[in-house]
Amino acid sequence: MQVVSASRLTDGSVVYLDSRGDWIESLACARIFDSEPDVQAGLEQAKAAIAASKIIDAFAVPVAQSADGLHAISLRNAIRELGPTVAFKTSPAAAARR
Amino acid sequence: MYRYDNFDATFVAERVAQFKDQVARRLAGELTEDQFRPLRLMNGVYLQLHAYMLRVAIPYGTLSPRQLRKLAHIARHYDKGYGHFTTRQNIQFNWPALADCPAILSELANVEMHAIQTSGNCVRNVTADQFAGAAADEIEDPRPYCELLRQWSSLNPEFSFLPRKFKIAIAGAPHDRAAVKVHDIGYQIVRNADGEIGFAAYVGGGLGRSPFVAHKIRDFVPKADLLNYTAAILRVYNLEGRRDNKFKARIKILVHEKGAEAMRDAVEAEFARSRDPDLVLTPEIIDRFKSYFALPDLPSRPVPAQNFEGRRAQDADFAHFASQNVVAHKVPGYGVVSISLKPIGGIPGDVTAEQMEAVADLAETYAHSEVRVAHEQNLVLPHVALDDLPALYDRLKDSNLATPNIGLVTDIISCPGLDYCSLATARSIPIAQRISERFGHNGRAAEIGELHINISGCINACGHHHVAHIGILGLEKKGVETYQITVGGAADETCALGEVLGPGFSSESVVDAVEAIVETYLKVRKSRDEDFLSTYRRVGAAPFKEVLYERA
Numbered sequence: 001m002q003v004v005s006a007s008r009l010t011d012g013s014v015v016y017l018d019s020r021g022d023w024i025e026s027l028a029c030a031r032i033f034d035s036e037p038d039v040q041a042g043l044e045q046a047k048a049a050i051a052a053s054k055i056i057d058a059f060a061v062p063v064a065q066s067a068d069g070l071h072a073i074s075l076r077n078a079i080r081e082l083g084p085t086v087a088f089k090t091s092p093a094a095a096a097r098r
Numbered sequence: 099m100y101r102y103d104n105f106d107a108t109f110v111a112e113r114v115a116q117f118k119d120q121v122a123r124r125l126a127g128e129l130t131e132d133q134f135r136p137l138r139l140m141n142g143v144y145l146q147l148h149a150y151m152l153r154v155a156i157p158y159g160t161l162s163p164r165q166l167r168k169l170a171h172i173a174r175h176y177d178k179g180y181g182h183f184t185t186r187q188n189i190q191f192n193w194p195a196l197a198d199c200p201a202i203l204s205e206l207a208n209v210e211m212h213a214i215q216t217s218g219n220c221v222r223n224v225t226a227d228q229f230a231g232a233a234a235d236e237i238e239d240p241r242p243y244c245e246l247l248r249q250w251s252s253l254n255p256e257f258s259f260l261p262r263k264f265k266i267a268i269a270g271a272p273h274d275r276a277a278v279k280v281h282d283i284g285y286q287i288v289r290n291a292d293g294e295i296g297f298a299a300y301v302g303g304g305l306g307r308s309p310f311v312a313h314k315i316r317d318f319v320p321k322a323d324l325l326n327y328t329a330a331i332l333r334v335y336n337l338e339g340r341r342d343n344k345f346k347a348r349i350k351i352l353v354h355e356k357g358a359e360a361m362r363d364a365v366e367a368e369f370a371r372s373r374d375p376d377l378v379l380t381p382e383i384i385d386r387f388k389s390y391f392a393l394p395d396l397p398s399r400p401v402p403a404q405n406f407e408g409r410r411a412q413d414a415d416f417a418h419f420a421s422q423n424v425v426a427h428k429v430p431g432y433g434v435v436s437i438s439l440k441p442i443g444g445i446p447g448d449v450t451a452e453q454m455e456a457v458a459d460l461a462e463t464y465a466h467s468e469v470r471v472a473h474e475q476n477l478v479l480p481h482v483a484l485d486d487l488p489a490l491y492d493r494l495k496d497s498n499l500a501t502p503n504i505g506l507v508t509d510i511i512s513c514p515g516l517d518y519c520s521l522a523t524a525r526s527i528p529i530a531q532r533i534s535e536r537f538g539h540n541g542r543a544a545e546i547g548e549l550h551i552n553i554s555g556c557i558n559a560c561g562h563h564h565v566a567h568i569g570i571l572g573l574e575k576k577g578v579e580t581y582q583i584t585v586g587g588a589a590d591e592t593c594a595l596g597e598v599l600g601p602g603f604s605s606e607s608v609v610d611a612v613e614a615i616v617e618t619y620l621k622v623r624k625s626r627d628e629d630f631l632s633t634y635r636r637v638g639a640a641p642f643k644e645v646l647y648e649r650a
């Protein structure tokens with residue numbers, strides 16, 4: 001099971017391809033590709049989005065269903081999905097703005 | 099402090115305007131990523147795991163309060179409210195939007211800062227001893243020479259496409275606080291037999307996947323020849339450095355393959371051949387650059403400092419802070435104060451916008467408006483009257499900036515690792531945090547004494563693990579983080595690469611392994627005065643290997 005992920009051009013955010021062809025922030029709502037040809041088709045869609053300057057650096061991410069939903073398997077992809085594992089200190093003003 | 103002249107200001111402003119246009123064209127789809135990537139990297143914009151990252155140079159680690167406030171403003175308005183100081187005297191913002199980067203660079207230009215040459219195969223930010231211009235043991239302030247090198251190398255067309263990136267550091271005192279021997283060129287300011295001041299030249303140091311300690315190729319480069327001699331080294335490297343393999347392209351590989359003797363001969367021959375009279379540094383030029391970094395007018399203060407001595411006698415915490423975080427200043431009655439960015443259990447090098455502003459205020463009130471960034475990821479107030487130290491300490495405490503741990507086991511250097519970095523193979527920050535928690539309470543760190551732990555999240559070694567007393571390198575084995583431990587490295591004038599103790603440890607066991615090493619040290623040291631490194635140099639790695647691998 002894989003999903004296709006990339007970084008959004010404008011802000012570098014981690015995004016995933018969904019079944020409508022949009023690039024969304026939630027891995028849980030991403031389109032799941034079960035076969036290798038399907039994954040290739042997903043990556044072709046990503047190429048088009050790269051050509052259209054929507055995203056950069058697309059690649060397939062192996063995922064698995066677990067008790068709390070769909071998640072990336074490798075630590076690197078899990079950290080991309082969930083953010084840094086450390087509690088960085090953010091200033092109140094910046095936190096409010098986000 | 100050096101102030102931009104018209105040329106600098108125009109140049110940086112033009113560069114910002116260019117980049118603004120480039121970003122606009124990229125966002126409009128007129129440039130592809132392949133076309134744009136080198137342009138953004140030239141302006142310090144990387145892509146990391148979660149977002150873009152902007153790396154801003156802090157030349158020779160010197161900041162004014164105005165600049166620090168600007169960094170705070172950028173953190174707050176364009177990022178998530180914090181920044182990360184690195185081992186290269188840069189600051190990195192972890193979350194800027196690409197569309198905002200031109201505005202950020204424009205704000206930086208207003209305070210004479212930029213991100214030029216923080217990436218790419220050019221001469222990077224020239225770093226210096228963080229106590230430059232202040233430390234009692236200094237022969238001469240290295241910063242005027244860093245600035246000369248910076249001006250000469252910035253966008254120098256001959257040296258903009260070197261085989262690989264190029265890092266220069268200059269130390270001004272016999273005690274090397276700038277890690278000059280692990281740089282492509284390290285200059286150590288020395289005095290020769292005639293009493294003249296110049297530079298001992300080291301080349302070919304570096305960390306990364308193939309670490310090397312630099313070789314000294316000249317005992318004494320006169321000040322007048324600094325640029326010409328540097329040019330000669332760069333020319334030899336530019337011609338002979340390997341361009342066929344990125345991993346063999348640094349000057350350290352050239353020096354290693356060619357041999358230090360042959361490198362010395364080639365540099366001397368090139369120096370003799372191409373010495374350019376226009377690049378000779380006249381005493382007038384040197385004096386002009388020195389004047390930018392003149393010691394502020396420090397009013398004379400009573401010695402001994404009554405206020406300081408009084409508080410020290412009454413308040414053990416203050417006394418501990420003073421002994422750990424303050425070193426002797428050139429001027430009696432003053433001290434050089436390090437502000438640890440390593441709170442117990444915190445993220446090494448991270449600082450919030452509010453803390454940056456607090457430090458800016460304190461620098462104005464107590465430190466003649468100067469702030470420095472140390473490659474150990476700490477900040478420094480270089481000129482503090484000892485009598486002001488009690489008040490300064492109280493205010494640092496209010497901002498959670500008074501951790502008294504400089505040089506101790508909790509003053510850990512750590513790269514961002516897999517929590518942020520796209521090249522990482524393992525996390526480094528959480529390991530640093532756990533080690534800090536393990537040793538950070540009940541005076542344990544002070545009992546252990548000076549002990550440097552450095553952590554990198556991959557072989558690129560941004561966290562300087564090779565030159566740590568205890569170094570930790572995060573790797574990945576079969577999808578799992580594993581941590582390799584070295585001991586006996588040193589980054590100072592006794593520079594040495596650490597020795598690998600054996601197979602790696604899991605994330606769960608690595609902190610216990612470090613503790614076992616530390617406990618072993620405590621058992622075998624002759625006395626409290628024999629620090630970890632000296633003990634290792636006396637007993638070797640055997641007791642540490644034994645405790646880690648032969649316990650069972």
Ligand code: HEM
Nearest residue numbers: 144151184185186304305306307348513514519558559560
């Ligand atoms: C975007 C994040 C970063 C990237 C992509 C990156 C990349 C690299 C690479 C590829 C190398 C190896 C160079 C070589 O051996 O040729 C390296 C070395 C190094 N980096 Fe980083 N790095 C990053 C962040 C940092 C940070 C946060 C620091 C400071 C904490 C840092 C400081 C250094 C240092 C000191 C070295 C080793 C010295 C040397 O041999 O050049 N880097 N980096």
Ligand code: SF4
Nearest residue numbers: 513519522555556560
């Ligand atoms: S050492 Fe590796 S993981 Fe750490 S910042 Fe450098 S490239 Fe990233």
